[in-house]
Amino acid sequence: MTSFATATRLIAEREVKSFLRMKGTWIGLGVILVVLFATAILPKVLDTPDKVATVGPDAARLLAGSGMEVRAVGTVEAAEKLVRDDEVRAAVIPDGRSASGVRVVALDDTPTDVVAALATAPPVDLLDRSEVDKDQQQLVIQVFAVLFLIFAMGGAAIAQSTVTEKQTRIVEILVSTVPIRALLAGKIIGHALLTLGQVAVIAVAAPIALSIGGHGELLSVVAPALGWFVPFMCLGFVLLASVWAVAGSLVSRQEDLGSSMGLVMMLVLGPYFAVAFFADNATAMTVLSYVPFSSAVAMPVRLFAGEAAIWEPLVALGVLAATVMLIVLLASRLYSGSLMQTGGKVKLAKAWAHAD
Amino acid sequence: MLKVASVSRSFGDKQVLDAVSFDVRPGRMTGFLGANGSGKTTTMRIILGVLAAHGGAVTWRGEPVTQSTRQRFGYMPEERGLYPKMKVAEQVVWLGQLHGLTLAQARANTERLLAQLELSDRAEDKLEALSLGNQQRVQVAAALVHDPDVLILDEPFSGLDPLAVDIVLAVLRERAAAGVPVLFSSHQLAVVERLCDDLVIISEGVIKASGARDELRARHGSARFELVVDSDAGWLRDHPGVRIVDLDGPRAVFDLVDGTRADRDVLRAALGRSGVRSFAPVVPTLDEIFKEVI
Numbered sequence: 001m002t003s004f005a006t007a008t009r010l011i012a013e014r015e016v017k018s019f020l021r022m023k024g025t026w027i028g029l030g031v032i033l034v035v036l037f038a039t040a041i042l043p044k045v046l047d048t049p050d051k052v053a054t055v056g057p058d059a060a061r062l063l064a065g066s067g068m069e070v071r072a073v074g075t076v077e078a079a080e081k082l083v084r085d086d087e088v089r090a091a092v093i094p095d096g097r098s099a100s101g102v103r104v105v106a107l108d109d110t111p112t113d114v115v116a117a118l119a120t121a122p123p124v125d126l127l128d129r130s131e132v133d134k135d136q137q138q139l140v141i142q143v144f145a146v147l148f149l150i151f152a153m154g155g156a157a158i159a160q161s162t163v164t165e166k167q168t169r170i171v172e173i174l175v176s177t178v179p180i181r182a183l184l185a186g187k188i189i190g191h192a193l194l195t196l197g198q199v200a201v202i203a204v205a206a207p208i209a210l211s212i213g214g215h216g217e218l219l220s221v222v223a224p225a226l227g228w229f230v231p232f233m234c235l236g237f238v239l240l241a242s243v244w245a246v247a248g249s250l251v252s253r254q255e256d257l258g259s260s261m262g263l264v265m266m267l268v269l270g271p272y273f274a275v276a277f278f279a280d281n282a283t284a285m286t287v288l289s290y291v292p293f294s295s296a297v298a299m300p301v302r303l304f305a306g307e308a309a310i311w312e313p314l315v316a317l318g319v320l321a322a323t324v325m326l327i328v329l330l331a332s333r334l335y336s337g338s339l340m341q342t343g344g345k346v347k348l349a350k351a352w353a354h355a356d
Numbered sequence: 357m358l359k360v361a362s363v364s365r366s367f368g369d370k371q372v373l374d375a376v377s378f379d380v381r382p383g384r385m386t387g388f389l390g391a392n393g394s395g396k397t398t399t400m401r402i403i404l405g406v407l408a409a410h411g412g413a414v415t416w417r418g419e420p421v422t423q424s425t426r427q428r429f430g431y432m433p434e435e436r437g438l439y440p441k442m443k444v445a446e447q448v449v450w451l452g453q454l455h456g457l458t459l460a461q462a463r464a465n466t467e468r469l470l471a472q473l474e475l476s477d478r479a480e481d482k483l484e485a486l487s488l489g490n491q492q493r494v495q496v497a498a499a500l501v502h503d504p505d506v507l508i509l510d511e512p513f514s515g516l517d518p519l520a521v522d523i524v525l526a527v528l529r530e531r532a533a534a535g536v537p538v539l540f541s542s543h544q545l546a547v548v549e550r551l552c553d554d555l556v557i558i559s560e561g562v563i564k565a566s567g568a569r570d571e572l573r574a575r576h577g578s579a580r581f582e583l584v585v586d587s588d589a590g591w592l593r594d595h596p597g598v599r600i601v602d603l604d605g606p607r608a609v610f611d612l613v614d615g616t617r618a619d620r621d622v623l624r625a626a627l628g629r630s631g632v633r634s635f636a637p638v639v640p641t642l643d644e645i646f647k648e649v650i
Contacts, residue, residue: 002427002453002454002455002456007454010450010453010454011454014442014450018439018441018442021441022441164439165437168437168438168439168440169433169435169436169437170437170438170439171437172401172404172406172431172433172435172437173431173433173437173438173451173498174454175405175406176404176405176406176426176429176431177426177427177451177454177455178427178454179423340406340407
């Protein structure tokens with residue numbers, strides 16, 4: 001006699017095994033890792049310092065410490081020739097009429113980085129300094145939103161495997177053997193583990209890539225917010241996974257899957273875009289940090305920025321957990337109602353009515 | 357005993373099963389016979405809990421069938437289905453575990469079954485790499501791996517070549533001999549005729565006949581005999597209580613006129629005239645019974 005728990009474990013095990021055996025799984029993960037390493041390392045490799053020709057001691061002094069490769073030449077003509085020959089990005093020559101005492105010569109566009117290096121910025125005092133600067137906050141939003149996307153899209157595999165079972169008709173054997181809810185639970189757990197595994201691989205690879213690329217400081221920026229991100233992410237995944245499963249159970253053939261996946265895609269992409277667009281709008285972010293689906297990204301970001309009180313994530317987690325329970329109940333009813341129906345696409349109302 | 361008692365079911369306005377009742381007895385192969393669309397598959401799905409009955413009940417050993425009793429059932433659905441990308445043995449072992457076997461039991465049973473079904477050399481292949489006939493044998497293995505208490509097989513022989521039919525049949529007979537009730541459906545009368553002990557005939561959702569095959573034959577057969585003698589059998593035309601069906605030299609087929617028991621008289625008369633080569637009742641084929649009851 002197989003208990004509910006054993007059935008769930010067996011289903012989950014099979015999902016994990018068959019997923020790991022697919023070539024696409026490894027290709028996908030490989031692509032993510034390659035992109036990760038490329039974005040972290042390539043800028044450092046490709047970023048060669050600008051070459052600048054200088055005439056006279058003033059120019060040389062102003063550019064000292066700018067990190068640019070300076071070639072001192074004797075005359076303005078020689079410097080202009082270097083510019084024309086594309087040997088240097090720009091030339092800095094003396095000019096008595098300019099306030100800074102120098103003039104920049106370039107070929108066909110203004111060399112902003114050279115100009116910036118020559119400019120003297122006045123000191124700035126911020127009266128209302130936020131705990132983290134905007135760039136860092138933007139970065140954390142991006143990291144969380146992308147992780148959320150990876151997690152959420154991982155759930156699409158649940159829809160895939162559900163349709164496969166319907167299409168091959170093995171579902172009839174499964175349903176006559178184990179409770180349908182064990183089938184659903186096994187799938188969600190199996191794919192949650194798979195997605196967590198992939199995120200873990202990325203979590204190990206990212207610090208390595210960042211330190212090779214010389215971005216070690218980014219890590220210390222993101223790390224504090226991760227602690228809150230994990231529980232939100234896990235609950236958020238279960239929420240989306242059950243919706244994915246319903247999307248899969250509504251159709252009978254792989255080819256029809258696209259039609260039922262649209263709504264789920266919106267639920268996945270919605271939070272991603274909403275948080276990215278409203279990052280600067282404190283009110284919108286506060287709302288988003290309580291709305292299930294988007295709270296997984298928005299609340300950790302607000303915590304990171306020091307904008308949320310300590311009770312807020314707990315309330316948001318509670319709201320999320322309650323939604324998960326509700327959605328899982330709804331989803332398992334829809335899933336059981338539509339799983340045994342074949343033919344075209346099953347209407348939601350019909351699936352609801354058919355649950356035994 | 358598996359008992360189907362007044363099970364009804366409709367899809368929308370269409371009633372597909374109307375108070376269907378029959379028994380599947382332990383240790384017997386019960387053939388479930390009916391035309392396409394007569395309700396065989398629906399009945400089987402209801403037994404397996406894949407569909408809900410709108411009325412009536414299915415009981416096993418006197419208790420209503422539940423999820424946990426059903427786990428000890430073996431089922432081969434009409435529309436075959438297993439995971440195409442899973443290896444044959446791995447898949448059967450997994451289904452065994454799902455039905456409650458330990459890993460070791462499931463492995464042992466799988467090995468034994470695949471050997472019996474002559475699939476041992478394909479154990480490590482992916483299912484989709486096998487021919488359809490071989491995939492069907494795997495399907496049989498999948499239904500049997502957990503040594504089920506009850507076997508429900510929807511068209512188990514369709515798509516099998518004669519050799520494979522014998523292999524599968526041997527496996528099923530072995531289970532029936534061990535006391536397992538086996539219900540299998542078919543629309544191929546000849547196959548059922550050869551294989552079943554009991555028979556259930558369904559037509560348009562109504563059970564038309566059920567019981568032991570031989571009993572049904574006796575009940576539905578007319579009192580028909582065949583007589584072969586040494587010389588011409590033409591004298592039979594004038595014998596009282598006899599209606600000739602076919603007469604061809606020394607061979608005669610005849611029906612007894614209702615209510616009479618003239619068969620002994622005929623034999624006595626034949627023996628008195630010349631040598632008798634054979635004298636036997638003509639047993640109706642299932643085909644004839646089938647056409648008669650539906």
